Amino acid sequence: MKLAFFDSGIGGLSVLHHAMKILPHEEFIFFADEDNVPYGTKTPEQVLKFVDEAIAFLVAQKSEAIVVACNTATSVAVRKMREKYSVPIIGMEPAIKLALDKFPNRKVLVAATPITVTGKKIHQLIERLNAQDLTELLALPNLVEFAERQEFCSAAVENYLRRELTKYDFEKFSSLVLGCTHFNYFKDTFRKILPEHVRIIDGNAGTVKELIRRTNLKPREGLSTVKFFYSGREVTDGLEMKRLEKYMQRLDEMEGIS
Ligand code: DGL
Numbered sequence: 001m002k003l004a005f006f007d008s009g010i011g012g013l014s015v016l017h018h019a020m021k022i023l024p025h026e027e028f029i030f031f032a033d034e035d036n037v038p039y040g041t042k043t044p045e046q047v048l049k050f051v052d053e054a055i056a057f058l059v060a061q062k063s064e065a066i067v068v069a070c071n072t073a074t075s076v077a078v079r080k081m082r083e084k085y086s087v088p089i090i091g092m093e094p095a096i097k098l099a100l101d102k103f104p105n106r107k108v109l110v111a112a113t114p115i116t117v118t119g120k121k122i123h124q125l126i127e128r129l130n131a132q133d134l135t136e137l138l139a140l141p142n143l144v145e146f147a148e149r150q151e152f153c154s155a156a157v158e159n160y161l162r163r164e165l166t167k168y169d170f171e172k173f174s175s176l177v178l179g180c181t182h183f184n185y186f187k188d189t190f191r192k193i194l195p196e197h198v199r200i201i202d203g204n205a206g207t208v209k210e211l212i213r214r215t216n217l218k219p220r221e222g223l224s225t226v227k228f229f230y231s232g233r234e235v236t237d238g239l240e241m242k243r244l245e246k247y248m249q250r251l252d253e254m255e256g257i258s
Contacts, residue, residue, distance in 0.1 A: 001217060004029040004063035006054050009037035009148050010247050011181030012069025015092070016226070017251040018204040019067070019211065025222030031058060035231040038144045039072045040113020040180065047115065051077035052084070057232050059085055065215050067207060068092060071112055071179050075119040088214045094122060094179030095203040097129055102199070103174030107134050112179030114139040122179070136173075140164060140183065147182040150243070152250055158189050165193055175199040185250055187257040200258050 003023075005016045009032050016030050031054055033039075039047045051073045058066050065088040068074045068081075074091035082089050094116070099108045108131070116122055117137040126135050146157050176198055178184060183202075190200050211217070228235040228244055235241060 001215060002027045002029065002062060002064045003211070003215075004031060004058040004061065004066045005069045006031045006033075006051075006058060006066060006073070007068075007070040007181055008033050008039035008050070008073060009144070009182065010244075011144070011147060011184070012067075013244070013247050014181050014184035014202070014251055015067060015069035015204050015207055017248060019208045020224050020226070022208050023212070023217060023219055024224050025220040026217070026224050028224055028226040029058065029061060029063060029229065030226060031229045031232075033231050037148060038113070038141065039070065039076075040115050040139075040144060041141050042115070044076045044115060044119070047073060047076045048080065051081060054231075055081050055085055055089070057229075059087055063087060065090065065211060067211055069181055069207070071181065071203075072115045075116045075121040090207060090211050090214055092181065092203050092207055093125065094177050095201045095206055096125060096131060096135060096177055098203075098206065099175040099177050099199075099201050100129060100131055100134065102201075105134070106174030107136065107172045108175050108177055109136050109138060109168060109173055110177045110179045111138045111140050111143075111183060113144065114141055116179055136168065138164060140180070143186060144180065144182045147185045150246060150250075152185050153189060157186060158192070161186070161189055161193055170195045170198050173198055175201050178202040184254060185247070187254040191257050 005012050036050045067090045071092045078091040094110050117139045
């Protein structure tokens with residue numbers, strides 16, 4: 001089955017990386033909107049237009065299901081895209097419910113982009129879960145820039161995160177929910193800074209589960225294929241392929257950090 005994964009940039013590779021392990025027999029397309037990344041600091045109107053263009057491209061490629069592997073794009077545009085296109089569209093949701101189910105009555109810190117933390121969608125989710133007193137939201141836009149330039153582990157990354165996280169009394173928190181797919185590249189630095197008892201939770205497994213549910217796919221043995229696109233241009237250049245491989249290796253290294 002032809003399955004498309006879309007993100008503003010390379011964050012969505014973390015969802016693709018997981019999907020390729022669970023579904024090793026499918027035909028994958030990955031679309032990174034490298035011309036327009038980052039989305040999280042733009043206006044919702046701009047993001048809606050970018051997402052619409054990307055989905056139109058992926059529909060034209062005959063994608064049979066599209067995963068919006070971007071919390072920001074999901075927050076702004078997924079409802080409208082489902083109204084416009086008939087292909088199944090699966091979005092990302094910050095895994096707040098998972099964190100609260102695992103650790104009832106303990107606080108959850110959700111890190112995401114500025115658009116996601118101010119958007120209606122996350123506030124509706126928190127209300128639905130009746131978790132207003134148990135949830136804090138933190139925007140970390142610089143991590144998107146660090147990830148795009150492959151600066152995964154540096155003094156600048158660590159200083160930025162230490163500065164941002166120092167304002168929380170983590171004794172009250174059970175977990176940090178990664179509400180932006182770009183943040184998966186920094187699990188080791190988060191782990192280094194956060195107290196041992198605070199778990200790092202991402203939404204990748206939940207999204208792939210939802211993809212399987214919506215498509216009725218059965219995991220089968222075999223070899224997957226994957227094509228990469230930057231804003232509609234297929235990536236074939238050796239250097240760019242190397243860049244993408246480096247992200248996949250980084251995700252291998254981050255696996256198991258929680
Ligand atoms: N990776 C995206 C997310 O999950 C957005 C990053 C950005 O473009 O600002 O929200």
